[in-house]
Amino acid sequence: MTVKELMDLHLYELVNEGENTDREISTPYCCDLLSIAMSSAPEGGIWFTVMANLNTLAVAALTETACIVLAHNASLDEGALAKAKSEGITVFRTELPVFDAAVLFYERVKNASV
Amino acid sequence: MSSSLRFEYQVSGEDFTRAGEASSDIKHKLKQMGVNPTAVRKVAIAMYEGEINMVIHGGGGEILVDILPDKIVMDLIDHGPGIADIDLAMQEGYSTAPDQIRSLGFGAGMGLPNMKKYSDEMDIFSTVGEGTTVHMVVNF
Numbered sequence: 107m108t109v110k111e112l113m114d115l116h117l118y119e120l121v122n123e124g125e126n127t128d129r130e131i132s133t134p135y136c137c138d139l140l141s142i143a144m145s146s147a148p149e150g151g152i153w154f155t156v157m158a159n160l161n162t163l164a165v166a167a168l169t170e171t172a173c174i175v176l177a178h179n180a181s182l183d184e185g186a187l188a189k190a191k192s193e194g195i196t197v198f199r200t201e202l203p204v205f206d207a208a209v210l211f212y213e214r215v216k217n218a219s220v
Numbered sequence: 221m222s223s224s225l226r227f228e229y230q231v232s233g234e235d236f237t238r239a240g241e242a243s244s245d246i247k248h249k250l251k252q253m254g255v256n257p258t259a260v261r262k263v264a265i266a267m268y269e270g271e272i273n274m275v276i277h278g279g280g281g282e283i284l285v286d287i288l289p290d291k292i293v294m295d296l297i298d299h300g301p302g303i304a305d306i307d308l309a310m311q312e313g314y315s316t317a318p319d320q321i322r323s324l325g326f327g328a329g330m331g332l333p334n335m336k337k338y339s340d341e342m343d344i345f346s347t348v349g350e351g352t353t354v355h356m357v358v359n360f
């Protein structure tokens with residue numbers, strides 16, 4: 107599934123539409139500790155986290171994460187939103203907890219590929 | 221790319237909004253130069269962790285970067301409190317990050333181990349009360 111296709115599904119609320127939305131999403135990834143995400147977030151992945159600050163976006167940019175889903179209704183402050191825009195990162199949010207948010211994505215992808 | 225290129229960055233000790241700027245700038249430069257993606261990722265991880273440590277533990281400082289045809293050399297220099305026990309600081313999970321820093325997602329105690337893992341050479345020079353210099357090399 108591409109980032110654009112995920113946007114069109116409206117599974118999560120869109121916070122920022124980034125660049126390269128035609129990009130294929132590789133693997134779902136869940137983590138809230140930045141230095142762990144830094145070394146293990148998959149390139150092109152969809153990253154589920156409750157951490158919604160500037161540093162999350164910096165890590166996403168450096169690891170070339172395809173998009174971020176902020177769980178538990180975490181919201182970006184102004185600075186972080188500006189960073190999402192300048193780095194061209196697509197960000198969604200949802201009221202679901204991290205696991206449920208990730209499962210929702212996983213189920214869709216699994217069904218789509220059968 | 222025949223000669224070496226030098227870049228210098230000032231890292232603020234307070235301004236979290238700029239933390240990571242030096243690493244992302246270097247990452248973009250390496251990509252433009254056509255450095256292989258694996259090496260670019262290694263540099264991005266190692267340098268970002270070092271840069272963040274300068275901000276949250278070292279009170280800011282400067283980063284000197286030399287890009288050579290076959291490698292990148294990074295020196296991250298701060299004049300903060302220094303590290304009393306470097307072996308302890310290098311252990312996975314060891315962190316003195318205060319609560320307000322942890323609430324931003326830092327403090328896993330994985331920064332220095334990541335830097336070690338993703339660089340091809342790393343040396344830490346630190347004197348308590350004077351500061352810390354981290355020297356890292358990543359081969360292309």
Ligand SMILES: Nc1ncnc2c1ncn2[C@@H]1O[C@H](COP(=O)(O)OP(=O)(O)OP(=O)(O)O)[C@@H](O)[C@H]1O
Pocket residue numbers: 140141142269273274277278298300301302303309310314315316317325326327328329330331332333352
């Ligand atoms: N530049 C520095 N100046 C002073 N102390 C440092 C410096 N860099 C690291 N340290 C010390 O070493 C510890 C371990 O650093 P490390 O980067 O591994 O973890 P962390 O920064 O606490 O958490 P994380 O990087 O996982 O978010 C720090 O908590 C701090 O006590």
Ligand SMILES: [Mg+2]
Pocket residue numbers: 141269272273330331332
């Ligand atoms: Mg650290």
